Amino acid sequence: MLLSPRRVIQDTNKTISRILQGDLKILKQIGGYVVASGGKRIRPLFTYYLGRAYELDGKELVQLGALLEIVHAASLLHDDVIDEAEERRSLPTASKLHGNKAAVLAGDHLLSSGLKHLNSFKNPRYMDVFTDAIQALSAAELLQMQHHFDLKTNAAVHARVVDGKTAVLFRAAGALVAIMRGEKDFEHAETAMLGLEFGRFFQLRDDYLDYFDSARLKKKGLQDFTNGIVTRPLLHLLKAAGKAEQTAIKTAWIAGRKHTDLSDQKLVPRLMEKYGIAAQCSAELEDLQQQILTKLSALPGKAAREVITEEFQKILAVRAA
Amino acid sequence: MLLSPRRVIQDTNKTISRILQGDLKILKQIGGYVVASGGKRIRPLFTYYLGRAYELDGKELVQLGALLEIVHAASLLHDDVIDEAEERRSLPTASKLHGNKAAVLAGDHLLSSGLKHLNSFKNPRYMDVFTDAIQALSAAELLQMQHHFDLKTNAAVHARVVDGKTAVLFRAAGALVAIMRGEKDFEHAETAMLGLEFGRFFQLRDDYLDYFDSARLKKKGLQDFTNGIVTRPLLHLLKAAGKAEQTAIKTAWIAGRKHTDLSDQKLVPRLMEKYGIAAQCSAELEDLQQQILTKLSALPGKAAREVITEEFQKILAVRAA
Numbered sequence: 001m002l003l004s005p006r007r008v009i010q011d012t013n014k015t016i017s018r019i020l021q022g023d024l025k026i027l028k029q030i031g032g033y034v035v036a037s038g039g040k041r042i043r044p045l046f047t048y049y050l051g052r053a054y055e056l057d058g059k060e061l062v063q064l065g066a067l068l069e070i071v072h073a074a075s076l077l078h079d080d081v082i083d084e085a086e087e088r089r090s091l092p093t094a095s096k097l098h099g100n101k102a103a104v105l106a107g108d109h110l111l112s113s114g115l116k117h118l119n120s121f122k123n124p125r126y127m128d129v130f131t132d133a134i135q136a137l138s139a140a141e142l143l144q145m146q147h148h149f150d151l152k153t154n155a156a157v158h159a160r161v162v163d164g165k166t167a168v169l170f171r172a173a174g175a176l177v178a179i180m181r182g183e184k185d186f187e188h189a190e191t192a193m194l195g196l197e198f199g200r201f202f203q204l205r206d207d208y209l210d211y212f213d214s215a216r217l218k219k220k221g222l223q224d225f226t227n228g229i230v231t232r233p234l235l236h237l238l239k240a241a242g243k244a245e246q247t248a249i250k251t252a253w254i255a256g257r258k259h260t261d262l263s264d265q266k267l268v269p270r271l272m273e274k275y276g277i278a279a280q281c282s283a284e285l286e287d288l289q290q291q292i293l294t295k296l297s298a299l300p301g302k303a304a305r306e307v308i309t310e311e312f313q314k315i316l317a318v319r320a321a
Numbered sequence: 322m323l324l325s326p327r328r329v330i331q332d333t334n335k336t337i338s339r340i341l342q343g344d345l346k347i348l349k350q351i352g353g354y355v356v357a358s359g360g361k362r363i364r365p366l367f368t369y370y371l372g373r374a375y376e377l378d379g380k381e382l383v384q385l386g387a388l389l390e391i392v393h394a395a396s397l398l399h400d401d402v403i404d405e406a407e408e409r410r411s412l413p414t415a416s417k418l419h420g421n422k423a424a425v426l427a428g429d430h431l432l433s434s435g436l437k438h439l440n441s442f443k444n445p446r447y448m449d450v451f452t453d454a455i456q457a458l459s460a461a462e463l464l465q466m467q468h469h470f471d472l473k474t475n476a477a478v479h480a481r482v483v484d485g486k487t488a489v490l491f492r493a494a495g496a497l498v499a500i501m502r503g504e505k506d507f508e509h510a511e512t513a514m515l516g517l518e519f520g521r522f523f524q525l526r527d528d529y530l531d532y533f534d535s536a537r538l539k540k541k542g543l544q545d546f547t548n549g550i551v552t553r554p555l556l557h558l559l560k561a562a563g564k565a566e567q568t569a570i571k572t573a574w575i576a577g578r579k580h581t582d583l584s585d586q587k588l589v590p591r592l593m594e595k596y597g598i599a600a601q602c603s604a605e606l607e608d609l610q611q612q613i614l615t616k617l618s619a620l621p622g623k624a625a626r627e628v629i630t631e632e633f634q635k636i637l638a639v640r641a642a
Contacts (some may be wrong), residue, residue: 026463078425081402101402102466104425105459108399112455115436119452122445131437138429142347145423 002052002303005045005311008062012044015066019117020110030077030106040315043068046198047173049308050191053301056180063117064126064176068169070114071130075137077107125179125186132187133172140164149228149257151250155235166206167199174198194295198312201288205316207231208285211269212278225268226256232284233277237268240275289316323373323624326366326632329383333365336387340438341431351427355394361636364389367519368494370629371512374622377501384438385447385497389490391435392451396458398428446500446507453508454493461485470549470578472571476556487527488520495519515616519633522609526637528552529606532590533599546589547577553605554598558589561596610637 003011020027044065051061081100111134118126144161147153163171171187174195178186186192206217207224211233214221224231238246252267272278296312299305324332337355341348365386372382402421432455439447465482468474484492492508495516499507507513527538528545532554535542545552559567573588593599617633620626 022460024460024463024467026467027460075429078429079422081422081425100421101400102463104399104402105463105466108396108459109456109463111432112452112459116449116452116456119445119448124440124443124445124448127440127445127448128437131433131440134433135430135437138426138433139343139345139348142345142423142426142430145426146345146347 001058002307003048003058005307008045008048008065009041011062012041012066012069015063016070019066019070019113022109022113026102027106027109030102039069041065041069042202042311042315043072043169043173045311046170046195046308047176049304049311050173050194050299051177051180053299053304053308054177054181054191055301056177060121060180061177063121065173067114067118067130068133068173068176070110071134071137072169074107074110074114075134075141077103077110078138079141123179126176129172129175129179129186133168136164136168140168144229147230149253151230151238151253153230153235158230158232158235162200162203163196166203167196170195170199170202190295194292197288197292197295201285201292201316204232204281204288205285208233208278208281211272212281222268225253228253228257233272233281236277236280237271237275240277241271245271322379323628324369324379326628329366329369329386330362332383333362333387333390336384337391340387340391340434343430343434347423348427348430351398351423355391355398355431360390362386362390363523363632363636364393364490364494366632367491367516367629368497370625370632371495371515371620372498372501374620374625374629375498375502375512376622377498381442381501382498384442386494388435388439388451389454389494389497391431392455392458393490395428395431395435396455396462398424398431399459400462444500447497450493450496450500450507454489457485457489461489465550468551470574472551472559472574474551474556479551479553479556483521483524484517487524488517491516491520491523511616515613518609518613518616522606522613523637525553525602525609526606529554529599529602532593533602543589546574549574549578554593554602557598557601558592558596561598562592566592 022028044062047065047068048058048061052058080103115127115130118130140161140163143157144165147157147161171192172195174192175186175189177191178189181189181191183189209217210221210224210231214223225234238249241249248267249271292312293309296305296309299308341355343349365383368386368389369379369382373379401424436448436451439451461482461484464478465486468478468482492513493516495512495514496507496510498512499510502510502512504510530538531540531542531545531552535544546555559570562570569588570592613633614630617626617630620629
């Protein structure tokens with residue numbers, strides 16, 4: 001039997017609530033926040049349908065997907081921690097509502113509760129996948145911090161950040177499926193590589209939308225630029241722009257770091273348009289999307305394959321339908 | 322063969338360095354800070370000699386002790402995270418030197434690196450002990466936060482904080498030894514209970530010294546009071562004091578919360594003296610110490626038993642020698 005996406009999300013939420021139960025007021029608030037905030041549960045959905053395409057046990061897939069979501073939530077809680085000097089321009093985060101320390105400790109509690117539950121499977125290979133993923137997540141966030149407001153961040157560093165920050169949990173989903181299928185080299189199995197590409201696409205699409213269609217992210221655009229994070233569109237622009245333009249970009253960048261307003265709010269969008277960066281990025285994304293769709297179409301189970309493909313296209317289409 | 326305490330510490334530091342290696346600048350700095358800061362390595366020493374008393378494998382004991390120390394260091398990094406409103410009166414912490422976010426992410430990296438190494442033992446019972454401990458640590462810190470500047474914190478809550486915040490890692494050491502000995506109910510084994518008492522003693526002694534002999538902690542006294550944490554001496558004092566005195570304590574407490582100076586710096590020490598709280602607390606500690614010494618004297622291996630007893634008395638004596 002194949003569950004509907006809606007049902008997978010419900011079961012995932014139930015599993016998360018069960019794993020996170022505890023009697024501390026603060027944990028209830030923050031745990032509730034994590035479950036209620038919902039999100040699209042794209043990691044659990046990916047895990048479930050990918051595994052079901054190979055006719056693996058649905059209950060175990062839901063559990064593993066819920067655990068990936070818990071790691072994701074813990075990493076968001078830790079990522080939201082604010083440095084004293086830092087101003088947050090976005091929506092209130094758990095840090096803002098409960099204080100840095102509560103967010104950090106709640107993240108630790110989430111993580112350890114998740115790992116404890118995972119350990120009940122008594123499968124050290126599962127644990128391998130999770131500890132690798134958590135290590136990669138923190139390393140990627142640290143790497144990104146190390147290159148905060150570093151306009152010289154190169155494509156290789158950016159790729160490492162993307163792989164560690166986002167792709168890693170999708171890759172983990174694919175590795176877990178590979179373990180369930182009995183594959184020895186599960187970290188490099190076909191399903192793990194599919195997860196890696198899926199996750200890369202997910203992050204690169206976000207980076208694209210931040211510059212070119214932020215309405216679909218439900219947030220203000222150009223956040224990566226003003227927050228001092230170099231992503232693919234900016235890398236392309238810096239390569240294409242002339243000397244004087246590069247200097248102007250640098251000035252705007254420094255204004256962002258100093259929390260002063262950009263003197264010319266339209267500078268970056270204008271240059272992006274001049275050099276056709278949106279088209280360049282979306283062509284790249286569509287290539288990647290095509291590769292993923294080809295791999296998805298090769299999955300064995302018809303029903304699961306159809307749902308995963310449909311969800312992928314619905315959630316992750318580069319352009320609005 | 323029984324290693325000397327000095328050698329156990331050296332081997333522990335080597336193990337920690339090996340586990341934490343990575344190429345990120347920030348990790349090197351913070352990792353170095355953790356190893357260099359040294360500390361007394363009391364958790365690894367306890368683990369090693371307790372296990373060696375049962376003639377367990379010394380190399381494995383050093384590894385497990387080093388992993389407990391890594392969890393301890395990660396928890397310190399997360400515990401040092403500062404809320405914007407909060408002022409730190411003590412020495413510079415990793416948070417202060419590198420920012421909250423770097424400290425949090427470095428803590429995550431430490432923790433995941435440690436768990437990854439632990440997983441290489443392929444013993445889910447070890448993992449049980451560690452995930453339980455990390456969960457208890459974060460829950461206890463959250464509980465303490467929930468009762469921050471809460472003068473009504475009762476003895477039961479305080480006991481839960483002590484057990485979760487400090488005793489848990491010593492209990493874990495004892496549980497790990499029990500697993501190595503092949504005991505099924507390792508969380509409640511004799512060695513785990515010895516660890517629990519040892520850890521309680523460790524924390525209660527700290528709480529005692531904070532009021533009555535802070536020089537031995539190498540820090541300013543009365544930090545728990547001014548930081549809004551209720552410990553055993555204050556619990557005893559509140560019970561003993563008269564109505565008017567209780568009101569005066571409350572006023573001083575509120576001054577601490579508001580970061581204003583205590584109007585009467587000597588009030589609390591004076592009342593502590595008036596009611597003989599130091600003697601009351603040290604009598605309790607000596608009882609607990611006696612219980613621990615009795616248990617230590619029942620350990621089988623003579624050489625290990627002697628070192629663990631000597632170290633316990635050297636490091637943890639209630640009164641300076």
